[in-house]
Amino acid sequence: MSVGRGDLFPGSAELPEKAMAELKSLSGDTYLALTQGYTTASFPYGSVRGAEAHRGYSTSAAGDFHGAPLTKGGTAESSGEQSGEEEDAFEPRKRSPGFDTDAKLKAGTLAKKPKEQRSLRLSINARERRRMHDLNDALDGLRSVIPYAHSPSVRKLSKIATLLLAKNYILMQAQALEEMRRLVAYLNQGQSLTGPIPAALTPFGQAAVYPFSGTALAACPEKCAAFSGTPSALCKHCNEKP
DNA sequence: TAGGCCATCTGGTCCT
DNA sequence: AGGACCAGATGGCCTA
Secondary structure: OOOOHHHHOOOHHHOOHHHHHHHHOOOHHHHHHHHHHHHOOOOOHHHOOOHHHOOOOOHHHHOOOOOOOOOOOOOOOOOHHHHOOOOOOOOOOOOOOOOOHHHHHHHOHHHHOOHHHHHHHHHHHHHHHHHHHHHHHHHHHHHHHOOOOOOOOOOOOOHHHHHHHHHHHHHHHHHHHHHHHHHHHHHHHHHHOOOOOOHHHOOOOOOOOOOOOOOOOOOOOOHHHHHHOOOOOOOHHHHOOO
16 A cells, blocks of 8 residues: 555645754655554554653754754853743753843833833733643654654654644544554454454454444455444455455 | 744733 | 633744
8 A cells, every 4th residue: 555645745735835844854764654653553553752741942952853053153142031030950952052032031122111110011921831841842842753763864854744743643543543443353253254253352342343334345255244244445355356 | 135933122911 | 819720922042
């Protein structure tokens, strides 16, 4: 079964051009890994990173799959509350080495405000920063379970690409699950012809006949059509050329 | 060098 | 009132 772009990205027609361009611009290795991830069961569940548990907000939070060394410039020396009233313990994420929020604050309107207002503003900034970091951690967690090449030589997926890829991956998994259920129903039915079905052979706890809504049948001469109501791509009879 | 991506700041709005 | 959420603005880094 060949996998084209339409298979990989069922909703690709709706994808923003920029995101599609980014997905297409992935390296060959990445694209290959993506393809395999979608078409086989080689899904890296075991490699789920505990991003949520990570609260350092260091640049290494996403370092697992950073291709280019995003920390190239080193961590930011100071950013906002790091030197302000707010004593948040976290390190800033990627930030330019020369970035100096304090300087901006001094030059900006905040410096002209009363101390209470300034303090409040800094506190709000810190909260917002934290919120965005949490959001980014969640995105990192999402990236870590999406099947694409998590190798150091591959650049990290952008936010938009991560979300779009995740959406399409979910759709693909749902399709695969349905196929599996149909297959199990078919197998269970075969078993029932010769004897009782051992409990261990009914992995989904389904009844022997899975209630699929019947569509127009391409007549499979075998049991697919008879029992599942729909020809299955996993059924060798359905896939056989006449 | 332009464009993409990102982190941060900021003010506004909504909710508890 | 305080916090969460959101969107716009700004500026830095990276890549084609």
